[in-house]
Amino acid sequence: MMQKILVVDDNEDILVILKNFLSLKGFEVLVSLSCNEAMQIFYNFKPQLVLLDINVGQEDGRVMCEQIKSEAEYKHIPVILISANTDGLQSYKNHGAYAGVEKPFNLVKLLETIQEALQEPLSQ
Numbered sequence: 001m002m003q004k005i006l007v008v009d010d011n012e013d014i015l016v017i018l019k020n021f022l023s024l025k026g027f028e029v030l031v032s033l034s035c036n037e038a039m040q041i042f043y044n045f046k047p048q049l050v051l052l053d054i055n056v057g058q059e060d061g062r063v064m065c066e067q068i069k070s071e072a073e074y075k076h077i078p079v080i081l082i083s084a085n086t087d088g089l090q091s092y093k094n095h096g097a098y099a100g101v102e103k104p105f106n107l108v109k110l111l112e113t114i115q116e117a118l119q120e121p122l123s124q
Helices: 012-024 035-045 061-069 086-090 107-119
Strands: 004-008 028-032 049-053 079-083 099-102
Touching: 004 012, 004 035, 012 028, 012 107, 028 035, 035 049, 035 061, 049 061, 049 107, 061 079, 079 086, 079 107, 086 099, 099 107
Parallel strands: 004 028, 004 049, 049 079, 079 099
Antiparallel strands: none
8 A cells, every 4th residue: 555645834835845746756745835734634545654844834833743643543644854954853852853954955855754754663
């Protein structure tokens, strides 16, 4: 069965690139331009992993990450925070994220991080 990834970023170009790249790598990918919309998609789509920008327009992806991690049913789902703001990424673990990846990212390295996160045992 295809593994599902939800990508949240307010940059449409990044969403298109990631959706195309990850789809080619065999993932089922849904994208969202806002955290608010993304949470609705999250509950319906039930992804195995979330790629989440820290600054999503006026919203903070770290808050969405904490929301996911605060729910027992979903806290095992790895969230990878992405950002051009390296200072914001330093504290990814404080928000429950599996990893922090700096933009602009290397797609091969990003894919490796995604694959590692998906292979982790569920008891994170």
